[in-house]
Amino acid sequence: MEEIDRAIVGALTADGRLSYTVLAERVGLSVSAVHQRVRRLEQRGVINGYTAVVSYEALDLPLTAFVAIRPFDPSQPDDAPERLRHLAEIDSCYSVAGEDFYLLLVRVASPADLERLLQEIRTAANVTTRTTVVLSTPYENRPPRIADTD
Amino acid sequence: MEEIDRAIVGALTADGRLSYTVLAERVGLSVSAVHQRVRRLEQRGVINGYTAVVSYEALDLPLTAFVAIRPFDPSQPDDAPERLRHLAEIDSCYSVAGEDFYLLLVRVASPADLERLLQEIRTAANVTTRTTVVLSTPYENRPPRIADTD
DNA sequence: GGTGAAAATTCATTGAT
């Protein structure tokens, strides 16, 4: 990816609602050229969409935790991500190397809700869980440095 | 937060570039009423901003890992998040309960870059690290269910 | 790939209810 595309991606990760006018000024191109480049970045899958960044506290989900899971019976087919997908409290699901099979990031309203969620995870995916509660989040989901990829 | 605000937040987490016109249709309000509500949600800090969702593979950051860190000397003042903030490869930093002090989510181009990053983390914050490599990401950063908070 | 300009749409304010 070349310089202008990197500048565009950088600007849109910092502010996903930037207008094409401002974007064009910032990268030194015409509005339509920028527009076309953004379209292409979206088509190529470099940009996968846009989201509002929300405060989980404001949404009454103040409790974040990591849940490491392991199958109760390792000989069974492993389809935990699909079995857990319906649980809206699960923010992210990572398949990991190491002792655990998956690492989940979950967000709930209270310890009681965390307890309920863990029970649901265990029964839905037939797994054991090891949970690490997040006490605070110094920073999260920072925009990546856009590297020289040409 | 009441029903319409929840609908607005839900819609904007799903598509952060939705126009106020479409948003207004979707929640059954006039454009200006929706506009005002979004303003208020932003002011109240429910919505903290907007970002483009980028593909880390496309940005040449295909390797994701979790890095658990512990101070080498637990009697020293603990300011690891600040000491590590300048490392752009660190996506997120969580202060956690449990054996570790912090859990970092990092994104790098290669194992060699991960090795370099771990050395930087250790020297910058005077910590030991335990790293868990992510093999695949079934899902990540899913929009939260917008709860009934009234 | 890029430009510029026209047409359609949307934004953002205002004032009334």
Place this chain on the structure above:
DNA sequence: ATCAATGAATTTTCACC
């Protein structure tokens, strides 16, 4: 808090380089 109306700004498409 909501609405309708307005001018300003933006998005989107198109012909051409």
